[in-house]
Amino acid sequence: xxxxxxxxxxxxxxxxxxxxxxxxxxxxxxxxxxxxxxxxxxxxxxxxxxxxxxxxxxxxxxxxxxxxxxxxxxxxxxxxxxxxxxxxxxxxxxxxxxxxxxxxxxxxxxxxxxxxxxxxxxxxxxxxxxxxxxxxxxxxxxxxxxxxxxxxxxxxxxxxxxxxxxxxxxxxxxxxxxxxxxxxxxxxxxxxxxxxxxxxxxxx
Amino acid sequence: xxxxxxxxxxxxxxxxxxxxxxxxxxxxxxxxxxxxxxxxxxxxxxxxxxxxxxxxxxxxxxxxxxxxxxxxxxxxxxxxxxxxxxxxxxxxxxxxxxxxxxxxxxxxxxxxxxxxxxxxxxxxxxxxxxxxxxxxxxxxxxxxxxxxxxxxxxxxxxxxxxxxxxxxxxxxxxxxxxxxxxxxxxxxxxxxxxxxxxxxxxxxxxxxxxxxxxxxxxxxxxxxxxxxxxxxxxxxxxxxxxxxxxxxxxxxxxxxxxxxxxxxxxxxxxxxxxxxxxxxxxxxxxxxxxxxxxxxxxxxxxxxxxxxxxxxxxxxxxxxxxxxxxxxxxxxxxxxxxxxxxxxxxxxxxxxxxxxxxxxxxxxxxxxxxxxxxxxxxxxxxxxxxxxxxxxx
Numbered sequence: 001x002x003x004x005x006x007x008x009x010x011x012x013x014x015x016x017x018x019x020x021x022x023x024x025x026x027x028x029x030x031x032x033x034x035x036x037x038x039x040x041x042x043x044x045x046x047x048x049x050x051x052x053x054x055x056x057x058x059x060x061x062x063x064x065x066x067x068x069x070x071x072x073x074x075x076x077x078x079x080x081x082x083x084x085x086x087x088x089x090x091x092x093x094x095x096x097x098x099x100x101x102x103x104x105x106x107x108x109x110x111x112x113x114x115x116x117x118x119x120x121x122x123x124x125x126x127x128x129x130x131x132x133x134x135x136x137x138x139x140x141x142x143x144x145x146x147x148x149x150x151x152x153x154x155x156x157x158x159x160x161x162x163x164x165x166x167x168x169x170x171x172x173x174x175x176x177x178x179x180x181x182x183x184x185x186x187x188x189x190x191x192x193x194x195x196x197x198x199x200x201x202x203x204x
Numbered sequence: 205x206x207x208x209x210x211x212x213x214x215x216x217x218x219x220x221x222x223x224x225x226x227x228x229x230x231x232x233x234x235x236x237x238x239x240x241x242x243x244x245x246x247x248x249x250x251x252x253x254x255x256x257x258x259x260x261x262x263x264x265x266x267x268x269x270x271x272x273x274x275x276x277x278x279x280x281x282x283x284x285x286x287x288x289x290x291x292x293x294x295x296x297x298x299x300x301x302x303x304x305x306x307x308x309x310x311x312x313x314x315x316x317x318x319x320x321x322x323x324x325x326x327x328x329x330x331x332x333x334x335x336x337x338x339x340x341x342x343x344x345x346x347x348x349x350x351x352x353x354x355x356x357x358x359x360x361x362x363x364x365x366x367x368x369x370x371x372x373x374x375x376x377x378x379x380x381x382x383x384x385x386x387x388x389x390x391x392x393x394x395x396x397x398x399x400x401x402x403x404x405x406x407x408x409x410x411x412x413x414x415x416x417x418x419x420x421x422x423x424x425x426x427x428x429x430x431x432x433x434x435x436x437x438x439x440x441x442x443x444x445x446x447x448x449x450x451x452x453x454x455x456x457x458x459x460x461x462x463x464x465x466x467x468x469x470x471x472x473x474x475x476x477x478x479x480x481x482x483x484x485x486x487x488x489x490x491x492x493x494x495x496x497x498x499x500x501x502x503x504x505x506x507x508x509x510x511x512x513x514x515x516x517x518x519x520x521x522x523x524x525x526x527x528x529x530x531x532x533x534x535x536x537x538x539x540x541x542x543x544x545x546x547x548x549x550x551x552x553x554x555x556x557x558x559x560x561x562x563x564x565x566x567x568x569x570x571x572x573x574x575x576x577x578x579x580x581x582x583x584x585x586x587x588x589x590x591x592x593x594x595x596x597x
Binding site for chain 2: 102103104106107123124125127128149150151152153156
């Protein structure tokens with residue numbers, strides 16, 4: 001049984017996600033809240049997977065992702081934003097997957113299962129953004145991202161490249177880790193711009 | 205709504221920056237125009253003409269300035285103007301011209317009228333850099349100008365009698381005037397741009413708000429009313445009413461999304477065409493994830509029309525036969541053209557055995573051939589279907 005918490009301030013979409021989780025036999029809802037603060041106050045802290053919206057009252061965006069990852073949750077971002085910067089920054093902050101709000105039920109459930117198993121969930125959209133980010137990836141990793149962006153499943157990719165599914169998964173994990181370490185400097189700048197980290201007086 | 209507003213603030217800064225760069229152009233034009241006037245005046249005043257080499261050097265400097273002026277007007281040289289190296293070189297040239305011009309004067313004549321051959325160029329330099337780098341730089345340059353003038357008088361062995369002092373004060377005052385005017389005009393330009401942009405933003409936001417309210421009324425409000433109406437009493441079974449409500453909500457969500465994306469759609473093009481197509485299919489309950497991140501350049505409109513038409517056929521086939529209700533469409537630029545793939549993970553079929561009903565041999569391939577492209581089909585029972593479309597860009 002996978003325990004899942006939902007953090008989403010839009011009531012209709014939150015209820016939608018709750019229904020998706022309740023309808024899946026192997027998922028259990030650990031809590032649904034409007035903000036990260038509420039999630040922590042009302043339990044749900046034991047959830048394996050947190051479905052997280054990026055635009056939340058209180059702690060939101062990249063800091064929210066980083067905060068929940070530090071608490072040991074596997075964070076799966078579900079956001080209305082399709083801006084490549086938001087997507088890549090969320091992954092850089094430690095999110096294990098990213099879904100847009102147009103995703104259907106089957107894909108949401110599949111993504112929850114993937115991240116609960118410790119894997120990275122890369123949707124076609126996310127793969128195309130990762131291909132565009134200036135990270136150094138190997139030829140093999142590029143091939144895999146190209147195929148994910150084209151809508152191929154992990155199984156298809158494994159067959160086409162004559163790899164095991166497990167190898168495909170570990171490549172995707174490695175791409176996610178690269179995005180994270182590579183973009184840490186950018187994230188610091190981002191945190192400074194948003195006033196999350198106080199600016200040193202010298203920089204005025 | 206925060207994203208477009210942030211963009212508008214950025215455009216305010218951009219407008220101010222552009223206004224200021226026009227001011228820098230004016231300063232550049234001034235120093236280009238004033239120098240020949242002063243040289244002509246000097247030629248009239250001097251007993252012995254300055255050497256040709258100095259005049260040629262000034263001519264070269266003015267030519268370089270002219271090139272710079274034309275370049276800036278064409279929107280080039282942005283990085284050069286911001287570089288410290290160019291700043292240093294420009295100051296060195298201005299100071300060097302003045303020192304050289306002074307060295308050609310007879311001993312002790314520097315403080316006489318009309319012996320400030322290159323001084324006007326220095327005024328242009330001060331107003332130019334005050335506009336580009338702000339009043340602090342301008343003030344520092346003014347102080348530097350005073351020092352330069354002392355140095356030039358010293359070099360020439362000029363005598364400071366009453367007239368000499370008055371001439372010195374007048375020359376420094378010209379520099380101060382150039383600095384002061386530039387400072388005031390830059391401040392006014394900045395204030396004016398901010399006021400104009402603020403007014404534009406306010407009007408724009410009001411119009412946007414009015415439009416959004418109207419759209420919200422036309423879509424969201426009516427949907428909510430429809431849902432309220434259907435979920436009330438009535439004889440239809442609950443499951444059917446739910447299905448109706450769901451269809452209405454999906455339809456309106458798609459319509460609202462289309463409104464929000466209006467801006468991109470207005471630009472036309474392949475990505476917008478595919479986006480409109482996927483939204484149309486979503487309204488019929490078929491989910492399509494559209495991936496168009498890596499398109500550079502737009503194919504000709506005939507190619508776009510063929511690609512969108514062929515994609516529509518492929519998606520319609522998937523909606524009819526695949527049985528999964530979802531597909532991924534990816535458009536990507538290739539070195540020699542543009543490629544669109546349509547992939548579903550539905551039932552699939554054996555392409556060798558079962559051809560009828562699938563448009564790849566028929567209209568999809570025909571459409572692509574008409575624009576010099578091609579279509580490929582891959583499918584296997586239980587493995588879904590992939591249609592790959594390619595066209596030259």
